[in-house]
Amino acid sequence: MARDSTLKCSAPQGMVHLARLLQFSDTTLPIGSFAFSNSLESALQTGIVNDPASLLQYVEFILRQSARMDGVALLHAHRAAIAGTYDAILEADCELLCRRVGEEQQLMLTRVGKKLAELVLKITPSSTLERWLADIRTGATPGCFPIGQAIALAHMGADEAETFVMHQYGVASMILSAALRLMRIDHLDTQRILFKAQERANDDYLAVCSLCLDDMATFAPVFDVLVAHHTTTHVRLFMN
Structure with a gap:
């Protein structure tokens, strides 16, 4: 078929x-998230998760918890980054860390957060992210991953809804990536679970978008027990 010489292509805005x-949002982003399972390892050892159906329930539970903790801090940090109110970024960072139960949960947030800041600054300059990383290195702020993600994505022009969805997608992907190494499940099952779990993104965003930092809390005793269990187990593949 001959090519139509009159056809003119133009790239859509936003490509x-x-x-x-x-x-x-790629799971291969080299920030060390592969080393964490969000306590899925303990959930399997204790029998809370044992098949694809219970894995889906676990992922949805973690997403709900993440939205009401990390998601609230992320949205506040994103808005602060857009507004240029750096002190509000530090406030969200500290408020999030102090609500995280367990040393390994805190380690996960801060280690991955610092790695993200270092990676982004190798790719594109950001004065806010550079200042935040400097404060992490001096101990002036903990450096939680959702805060770094909010700063970086605000710098790249992502709106807060896009930033929230990317964060939640990363949480689900982290758990499902770990599941492939921890249980008898294949890539088709994990992709089906990921597809299903993302249906809640809109509702989770609407549930937390108007919350203040003081509202940032979850009641998740089973998860807290799993976090504690993981710190004492003798054989494990993941740091958390």
């Missing part, structure tokens, strides 16, 4: 923006 959002 570069979309490509960069995909890059920073």
